[in-house]
Amino acid sequence: MELAPLGPVAFLDTAGIDDQSNLGEQRTAKTLEALASSDIVLVVAPPGQWGLFEQQIADKARAQNTPVIPVVTKIDLQPADPDWLNRIEAECGTKALAVSCAQAASDHAVREQFLNRLASALLAVCPESLLSPPPLLGDLISRAEKTATAPPVAVLVVPVDSGAPKGRLILPQVQAIRDALDSGIAACVVRECEYEGFLSSLSRAPDLVVCDSQVARFVAERTPSESALTTFSILFSRAKGDIVSMAAGAARIQSLKPENRVLVAEACTHHAMKDDIGTVKIPRWLRKAAGPGVRIDHARGRDYPDTLAEYALVIHCGSCTLTRREMLVRIQKAKEAGVPITNYGIAISALQGVAERMLEPFPEALSAWRTALAADKAQISERTISMEAP
Amino acid sequence: MELAPLGPVAFLDTAGIDDQSNLGEQRTAKTLEALASSDIVLVVAPPGQWGLFEQQIADKARAQNTPVIPVVTKIDLQPADPDWLNRIEAECGTKALAVSCAQAASDHAVREQFLNRLASALLAVCPESLLSPPPLLGDLISRAEKTATAPPVAVLVVPVDSGAPKGRLILPQVQAIRDALDSGIAACVVRECEYEGFLSSLSRAPDLVVCDSQVARFVAERTPSESALTTFSILFSRAKGDIVSMAAGAARIQSLKPENRVLVAEACTHHAMKDDIGTVKIPRWLRKAAGPGVRIDHARGRDYPDTLAEYALVIHCGSCTLTRREMLVRIQKAKEAGVPITNYGIAISALQGVAERMLEPFPEALSAWRTALAADKAQISERTISMEAP
Numbered sequence: 131m132e133l134a135p136l137g138p139v140a141f142l143d144t145a146g147i148d149d150q151s152n153l154g155e156q157r158t159a160k161t162l163e164a165l166a167s168s169d170i171v172l173v174v175a176p177p178g179q180w181g182l183f184e185q186q187i188a189d190k191a192r193a194q195n196t197p198v199i200p201v202v203t204k205i206d207l208q209p210a211d212p213d214w215l216n217r218i219e220a221e222c223g224t225k226a227l228a229v230s231c232a233q234a235a236s237d238h239a240v241r242e243q244f245l246n247r248l249a250s251a252l253l254a255v256c257p258e259s260l261l262s263p264p265p266l267l268g269d270l271i272s273r274a275e276k277t278a279t280a281p282p283v284a285v286l287v288v289p290v291d292s293g294a295p296k297g298r299l300i301l302p303q304v305q306a307i308r309d310a311l312d313s314g315i316a317a318c319v320v321r322e323c324e325y326e327g328f329l330s331s332l333s334r335a336p337d338l339v340v341c342d343s344q345v346a347r348f349v350a351e352r353t354p355s356e357s358a359l360t361t362f363s364i365l366f367s368r369a370k371g372d373i374v375s376m377a378a379g380a381a382r383i384q385s386l387k388p389e390n391r392v393l394v395a396e397a398c399t400h401h402a403m404k405d406d407i408g409t410v411k412i413p414r415w416l417r418k419a420a421g422p423g424v425r426i427d428h429a430r431g432r433d434y435p436d437t438l439a440e441y442a443l444v445i446h447c448g449s450c451t452l453t454r455r456e457m458l459v460r461i462q463k464a465k466e467a468g469v470p471i472t473n474y475g476i477a478i479s480a481l482q483g484v485a486e487r488m489l490e491p492f493p494e495a496l497s498a499w500r501t502a503l504a505a506d507k508a509q510i511s512e513r514t515i516s517m518e519a520p
Numbered sequence: 521m522e523l524a525p526l527g528p529v530a531f532l533d534t535a536g537i538d539d540q541s542n543l544g545e546q547r548t549a550k551t552l553e554a555l556a557s558s559d560i561v562l563v564v565a566p567p568g569q570w571g572l573f574e575q576q577i578a579d580k581a582r583a584q585n586t587p588v589i590p591v592v593t594k595i596d597l598q599p600a601d602p603d604w605l606n607r608i609e610a611e612c613g614t615k616a617l618a619v620s621c622a623q624a625a626s627d628h629a630v631r632e633q634f635l636n637r638l639a640s641a642l643l644a645v646c647p648e649s650l651l652s653p654p655p656l657l658g659d660l661i662s663r664a665e666k667t668a669t670a671p672p673v674a675v676l677v678v679p680v681d682s683g684a685p686k687g688r689l690i691l692p693q694v695q696a697i698r699d700a701l702d703s704g705i706a707a708c709v710v711r712e713c714e715y716e717g718f719l720s721s722l723s724r725a726p727d728l729v730v731c732d733s734q735v736a737r738f739v740a741e742r743t744p745s746e747s748a749l750t751t752f753s754i755l756f757s758r759a760k761g762d763i764v765s766m767a768a769g770a771a772r773i774q775s776l777k778p779e780n781r782v783l784v785a786e787a788c789t790h791h792a793m794k795d796d797i798g799t800v801k802i803p804r805w806l807r808k809a810a811g812p813g814v815r816i817d818h819a820r821g822r823d824y825p826d827t828l829a830e831y832a833l834v835i836h837c838g839s840c841t842l843t844r845r846e847m848l849v850r851i852q853k854a855k856e857a858g859v860p861i862t863n864y865g866i867a868i869s870a871l872q873g874v875a876e877r878m879l880e881p882f883p884e885a886l887s888a889w890r891t892a893l894a895a896d897k898a899q900i901s902e903r904t905i906s907m908e909a910p
């Protein structure tokens with residue numbers, strides 16, 4: 131649901147955690163899972179009905195620093211007692227919202243009024259990063275170019291393959307276009323086969339080119355050196371996670387050995403197509419680069435392994451279905467296990483030999499990539515020396 | 521859910537129609553509503569459990585020419601009897617799908633296999649228009665331009681106002697970009713404030729310009745005469761409904777009288793912003809054009825009135841949440857009542873005085889608009905003469 135100015139808000143309507151049946155246990159597990167990944171928790175209860183279970187949810191949420199808002203329902207049947215209201219507000223640390231769903235369902239004005247109060251309440255407690263996320267690409271074009279008569283031009287190169295959703299674009303592409311518009315940049319979207327021809331329709335080189343990782347080398351070979359160039363994946367590894375760690379992690383690809391194990395982790399359980407990136411393309415390229423013996427495991431959806439130490443590298447998807455918070459938790463897990471982590475896009479740029487060019491717009495990430503590359507090389511030559519020594 | 525090659529498929533999980541309770545009646549009504557708007561109906565039943573209720577659903581669906589597929593579940597508990605299976609397949613007119621949800625939930629391969637069989641079954645019965653919808657804009661650029669070295673260029677002018685979803689674009693804009701890509705056209709997306717500046721960055725006039733209706737006049741005044749020009753709304757009134765009727769309907773705006781009633785109908789119940797098109801902008805412009813006395817009614821969501829005869833005009837939203845079938849039913853209702861119907865976009869172009877320019881790429885619609893305009897004028901002058909006569 132679009133709730134301005136927050137943007138799209140997903141409401142997970144979970145079961146209460148007071149169900150003692152067998153199915154109830156599964157429901158409770160789902161509820162606690164949702165609790166762990168939520169930015170805000172609404173605890174819904176009719177007047178007077180705030181028991182141990184409601185309290186447990188509120189406590190768990192507050193223990194993980196997630197704001198809790200009590201929502202008092204069915205107020206058309208019975209008003210809420212002020213003392214009771216004070217108590218639950220004190221326990222949650224926020225003001226309660228009161229609503230009669232029966233009235234809201236039949237009266238459009240009541241519904242709108244409640245939605246406005248709900249939006250204000252969510253706004254008051256939500257994390258700052260939801261309100262002002264860093265720009266995706268707007269800051270990559272200098273201010274001087276933005277004040278010229280003609281707007282800056284970004285060319286977005288988007289292959290239309292069997293993995294593209296029918297009749298639409300994938301969300302990261304849409305978000306990049308919107309971010310360009312918000313920054314006063316013209317966003318020109320072309321397929322890779324029209325890219326070169328389109329460049330000749332422009333009166334000057336584009337200020338920025340962003341391409342799908344899969345055509346990284348193709349586009350790099352055709353892009354004027356004065357244009358900044360990067361990939362959608364790299365833009366999103368900055369917006370969604372930690373671009374510096376991801377760039378450093380990609381360096382490990384260059385030193386993978388045939389006996390290594392690699393984890394390819396995907397956040398969602400989409401219906402895989404025949405040319406699927408995670409299960410087909412990346413494994414093929416990895417085996418070509420590091421030898422056919424490399425063992426590749428796959429993790430899908432929520433089942434990200436607890437123990438990562440056995441892996442030489444984690445390659446994660448772009449995490450478009452994860453929140454920034456969830457992705458940072460996954461990066462942290464890899465760091466704790468001492469395992470480099472990167473994402474599909476940076477990995478593919480590395481495998482295509484264009485990681486340097488693609489990371490150029492992000493000096494800190496480029497430097498992390500170079501440092502990690504040098505460290506891995508030093509380690510390899512050290513190992514080679516000690517193996518030769520005896 | 522994205523089910524290639526069908527595209528996005530919405531599964532409405534409805535209640536059975538065998539619930540006799542009070543709440544059950546409401547559920548049954550919802551189910552029948554969903555049945556009426558569905559392109560395909562899946563009737564789910566465990567082996568042996570095909571009763572009067574399942575039969576009723578299948579009959580209702582077939583009566584409205586909607587394909588029905590029986591889905592036999594829980595086959596891990598009990599296999600389906602071949603005679604029983606033959607009977608329900610004969611009643612539905614299609615082969616049944618069998619599945620064990622318990623197995624599919626725990627085994628990824630079983631799930632994928634079932635999804636593939638489901639996709640094939642849906643594909644086999646779905647209406648042709650879902651598989652090959654008419655192009656949105658690809659056919660508006662001539663073949664000659666498509667075979668030149670540089671790809672054709674379409675400029676999409678997209679205002680970013682308070683009604684735009686945060687960090688994204690609205691679906692019609694995304695669909696237009698994708699349709700351009702599929703036709704080998706470069707899609708350049710700009711805000712209206714960058715439009716003129718961007719034109720100077722192109723080495724020639726764009727082949728096609730598509731703008732948001734709200735900036736129709738602004739863009740028309742700045743577009744070279746050799747470029748084809750239209751609005752997103754007009755593109756979608758062709759793709760989603762009946763552009764010829766909608767263009768003819770818009771002509772009525774020119775002859776609206778202060779005592780007329782106008783119905784503004786919206787397909788969804790979105791949270792209205794302060795500058796909402798349907799409830800704020802269109803009423804303001806209509807009153808400016810036809811006088812402050814014009815009475816404007818609003819219909820929201822599913823509650824499209826059964827009787828439209830009292831209205832002089834119906835102005836419908838772009839119907840992005842309706843299927844083509846649902847929109848055609850609404851157009852048909854207006855026609856039966858003898859009431860002109862148009863949509864937000866064409867109405868706004870008419871109110872801004874640029875309907876002719878915007879309809880130019882669609883000769884049949886342009887001609888319907890001109891004919892309706894002439895007929896309305898003739899009627900007015902006839903009425904004027906007969907009023908003056910006595």
